[in-house]
Amino acid sequence: MFFCCSCYILALTAYSQNMETIADIDDNEYSTIKIGNKIWMKENLRSKRYLNGNSIPFISGNKQWKETMECAWSYYNYDTAQIKEYGLL
Secondary structure: OOOOOOHHHOOOHHHHHHHOOEEOOOOOOOEEEHHHHHHHHEEOOOOOOOOOOOOOOOOOOOOHHHHOOOEOOHHHHOOOOHHHHOOOO
């Protein structure tokens, strides 16, 4: 499965001064953790839009992942029931 994390990072729009949480363009909030001098997210993103508001394409099967050269998102095992545990991938 192809994964383009830079596309999702661009979706982040705001974070608190203490970096305990950050939010994306869709107002989803995410917990963070500091390891050394870096701040990491504790969970996968759930945003379906880029920072400019454009939609991130949805991919629903392995064939599409093999053929795409663009950033996209999907569900773990293409199962919407997995969103709570895994977020969007």
